[in-house]
Amino acid sequence: MKNAILGLTFLIYPVLVYFGLQYVKxxxxxxxxxxxxxxxxxxxxxxxxxxxxxxxxFISVTSLLAFSMLANSAIALKFYPVVVNVSFLVIFAYSLWKPPSVVEVIASLQEELDQQGIIYTRNVTKVWCVFFSVNAMIATWTIFQEDQSYWLIYNGLVSYVLMGLLMLIEFGVRKYVKHNKSKVASS
Structure with a gap:
């Protein structure tokens, strides 16, 4: 329960920062x-x-937060979503270079993967790399908009909806691929 509350704090980070900056340094x-x-x-x-x-x-986020704390920088606080996306991009991309891929690690916790499954998870990892790249660019763009509600709405809602949609689409594709694979195997 404690970890869920802590995790939720970072999910609503944009809301806390957007409104918090109106009241505290x-x-x-x-x-x-x-x-x-x-x-x-x-x-x-x-x-x-x-x-x-x-x-x-951990190193990227704590470095950003330490800088924001020392510089008393609101703009640095708003770079949190960018740093998180770039960090995950680096982690996922590195896992393609030095396997197993991140998605393979996660998938292997649920089931044993054959060679096709490993190839599939590598491709899904590539898709996530593209997502993190685009998401980081949009999050960066929102920081520099005059109307800061763009930053709040994109980073506090839209990016999560897009992430959820990507997960949902991947789940559907995975079920479709598995279903077709089992049809071919039973033929």
Missing amino acids: PSYLAAFFALIFAYRYFSQDKRKGKIPHLNIL
């Missing part, structure tokens, strides 16, 4: 998020099947 918000992020990172069970190389995300 950026350095206080950055310190708050840095403490929560560090607590969540260090309290996780590292032995569970996790995405490899999450240290990249």
